[in-house]
Amino acid sequence: MIIYLQEIGKKVKEARLNKALTQQELADKCQLTKSHISKIENGQAAPAVATLSKIAQELGAPLSWFLETNIQNKLSIVKGKERKVKVGSSEIGYTYETLAKRAQFSKVEPVIITVLPEAELVEPFTHSEDEFIYVLSGSINLFYDGELHYLKQGDSAYFEGDVPHIFLPTESKEAKVLAMFIQVNSL
Incomplete structure (x- = not known):
């Protein structure tokens, strides 16, 4: 479960940085605290699906992308x-x-x-x-x-x-x- 939370956190951080937002800016948009965003990004907190959905919406990414665990980030092979x-x-x-x-x-x-x-x-x-x-x-x-x-x-x-x-x-x-x-x- 900890690895799964860390993967979600990495994706949230990647998406946030891609949108050039600070943790505080994302927190404000989602009506969350900066501390909660930080804990999610560091894999220390499990976001509720509703919270993750709100984050996904603000970052312009599909919710499913945050939840997928089998995405290969470093290698992509398509036969x-x-x-x-x-x-x-x-x-x-x-x-x-x-x-x-x-x-x-x-x-x-x-x-x-x-x-x-x-x-x-x-x-x-x-x-x-x-x-x-x-x-x-x-x-x-x-x-x-x-x-x-x-x-x-x-x-x-x-x-x-x-x-x-x-x-x-x-x-x-x-x-x-x-x-x-x-x-x-x-x-």
């Missing part, structure tokens, strides 16, 4: 046959496969994006992360900030995600792209 399609469909022209079971607050998310041949030009989109892409197979047209860039197998690009962009296949074949979404701290 090829175990990869899951995260999101996507023929309607949007993409599918995404996750490549790592990453920690809740990792700053990098690696995925394989399959650009489907039926993908049509849709509105470019933006997101808050920087993005690195490497074309594994096929070729794509990367539309970035209104400009067209042709990329084929072996080519790569790194760009800021908050600039409008989209990539589409150049042929009637699918293309596979390794993408890394990288959360960049804004100062």
